Amino acid sequence: MDTSSHSFGGRMSGREDETSLNLTETVTSTNMASEVDRRLHDVGVAALAAVAQFPRPVNNQSDSFIVSEVVNAVTSAGPFEPRSMNSGVSSGRRGPHQQAGTGTAGPEFVFGSNLGGGDVDVEAILQNFIQRTEARQNAFATDSGYDDSQKDMIMDYESATMEDTASPTHTSDNELEDFLQFYPDEEEYYYKRKQRPAPDAEMTDYDLDDFYNSINYEELEMDLPQTLGVSMADAFENHFADPLELPGPHPASIIHTSTYERNLTIDEFIQRWMVSIHPLPQGFHTESRIPPQLRPLSKMISWQPPQETARPHNWRRDFYDLQQIPWTETLRVTRSDARAVRDAWYTSYHNLDYSQVGHAKRLPAHETFFRESSMHTSHKASIEHFQLRNLMSTPAHNTVHYASRSKIFSWTPSTGDARCLIDMSQADPESGFLDPVKISTMKTAHGLTIAGGFCGEYAVCSSNGTGPSFKGLVTPDFNDGITNHVDIIPNRTGPSPTGVFASNDKHLRILDTETNIFTSDQELSQPINCTATSPDSRLRVVIGDSPDAWIIESDTGRPVHPLRGHRDFGFACAWSPDMRHIATSNQDKTVIIWDARTWRPLETIDSDVAGYRSLRFSPVGGGPRTLLCTEPADRISIVDAQLYRSRQVHDFFGEIGGADYSPDGGEIWVANTDAHFGGFMRYERRQWGRRVGLTDLPSEWATEEELEGDSRCVLGKRERELRFMRGLSDVEHESLIL
Structure with missing residues (x-):
């Protein structure tokens, strides 16, 4: 979120906390000429602090806060009592049963100017601005027909504690609610755009109300695989530096909306592997034949598997390759090597970012079911x-x-x-x-x-x-x-x-x-x-x-x-x-x-x-x-x-x-x-x-x-x-x- 403010003895931009800090340091570094300057300093800090609590005053074109509205509300005429920055922030909170008020914003205020006498009650002005803002929000919500009951996971079941228990991601920001109505999986994107920290979801182990809340999880910030939508020839032409280089995971934003994502087919896998093993000579060009080192590859691509393969009755070993792919005969590589390279290149799809350290165990594979x-x-x-x-x-x-x-x-x-x-x-x-x-x-x-x-x-x-x-x-x-x-x-x-x-x-x-x-x-x-x-x-x-x-x-x-x-x-x-x-x-x-x-x-x-x-x-x-x-x-x-x-x-x-x-x-x-x-x-x-266990239990x-x-x-x-x-x-x- 880009925060644009009017000049307070100079132009400032950035986040609210950085602006407030810079403002405090600037004013503190110079001796205040009078008590009026100190009062105006408190007013400016309170105005900037109020912005973070009310994201509705936003310029739709630039996605930036119209700070002038907040400043004008804070600098309206009224009795003034000097307050600290903390009191100015706390005064911006509104009780749930307070009624929305009305007020008229005063002219734009520039730090250092004369207010024309009279003190300003920062708390009353901020309260007035809060009420007016929420009144507009409530009116918007009423006009849009949005109902909080639509958050229920099951529409025909009313939870007894639904009214008393807030959603883990609940916020009074109607803009966020409107955004999630159309983009339910993009809450983190909304917070990143607004440069506000996303709230942590606190979930109890057995709170059944969790079942009805739409919980948004963090998505991976990954790029698409480098080979996605690119032909194998173009990919090899661009020289894969590492034959075991893994394509990146697929982003969660296109889950369920696109079906073209896939891993390499076996033909594509063999092509990429063989070209990485046998690179073409620099400047090689021909129109009538393929390079000698890639001729086994052409034989493999044209190889036709048998329509039916059966395990021989006299086969005594445990493993039998049903596919009968001629790895050794055609490509001069072993099946075990192909298995290892294929596993290293395979992309495992996932949506959420999580620690790879877990308590899962890989079971030994010695059964013969x-x-x-x-x-x-x-x-x-x-x-x-x-x-x-x-x-x-x-x-x-x-x-x-x-x-x-x-x-x-x-x-x-x-x-x-x-x-x-x-x-x-x-x-x-x-x-x-x-x-x-x-x-x-x-x-x-x-x-x-x-x-x-x-x-x-x-x-x-x-x-x-x-x-x-x-x-x-x-x-x-x-x-x-x-x-x-x-x-x-x-x-x-x-x-x-x-x-x-x-x-x-x-x-x-x-x-x-x-x-x-x-x-x-x-x-x-x-x-x-x-x-x-x-x-x-x-x-x-x-x-x-x-x-x-x-x-x-x-x-x-x-x-x-x-x-x-x-x-x-x-x-x-x-x-x-x-x-x-x-x-x-x-x-x-x-x-x-x-x-x-x-x-x-x-x-x-x-x-x-x-x-x-x-x-x-x-x-x-x-x-x-x-x-x-x-x-x-x-x-x-x-x-x-x-x-x-x-x-x-x-x-x-x-x-x-x-x-x-x-x-x-x-x-x-x-x-x-x-x-x-x-x-x-x-x-x-x-x-x-077969029976198992110390007591010979049936399996x-x-x-x-x-x-x-x-x-x-x-x-x-x-x-x-x-x-x-x-x-x-x-x-x-x-x-x-x-």
């Missing part, structure tokens, strides 16, 4: 938003549903057949679709498939594609109506499942899939990026553009308890089938396991490269309890969900569009979306019926006797006894039969 089985490259999912990665579901062990551009496909791996379930590629004005829909999230469960789009569109159909289907709009907000997450849960009061839509306009909406009617609309203070409903459908965990997750009532949206421990925005959560544990994942690269009985954290687990974008607990009847954690690229981790002390890691190359268990827990499917080396990767279960969600009558278990007793045979080779299977 699953092993690589096969990869299929004929079909690929696509990512439309760089942060939303729930674009694949596995409704059966032989069926995969995935999003590709504006369509949802159902693919059968055993036959290779793929058919379109939902087609949103054409404009449909009757349904509210003005253009082809970019699918941002999807889910298949309980016999239904639901897709959500970027402008609030949605489509519902049966999983087999034979039942009725319908389309519509979740929200008419085309600017900020992107569907961040979709969940499908059983209906406690009816036969049809329920759809839970989390939109970026800060609303949770509940859809009755039988009538295609939204039965509930719950407004929150921040966009929600993921939801998980408890198995009994009574509670729901929500996580979004805030470090805090919340437990709310699923029917009413009432807040139950905060889950505090993360340091950045959250994008994934899951509720265990036995209802005892909740897992939340965050861009601070941690997963926190919460005890759902006490709402306390049990374990904080660190990721490898980036924060997990998807969390899935293994299904009931699927063998030892595990938690599938999916990074945005290159890795999945399978954590032991019994003790949370160990895990298994599978690494590959490519951005991940989603990962999911099959309903019987026997497989994990991963959607690798890389255009060249991507496809669908299948991992098969190796361990069944399954339920005992064998309970599984027999549990509707969540899709396998019968005989199938569970024989399911280990899936991983046997033909020779091993025949030997077993004999």
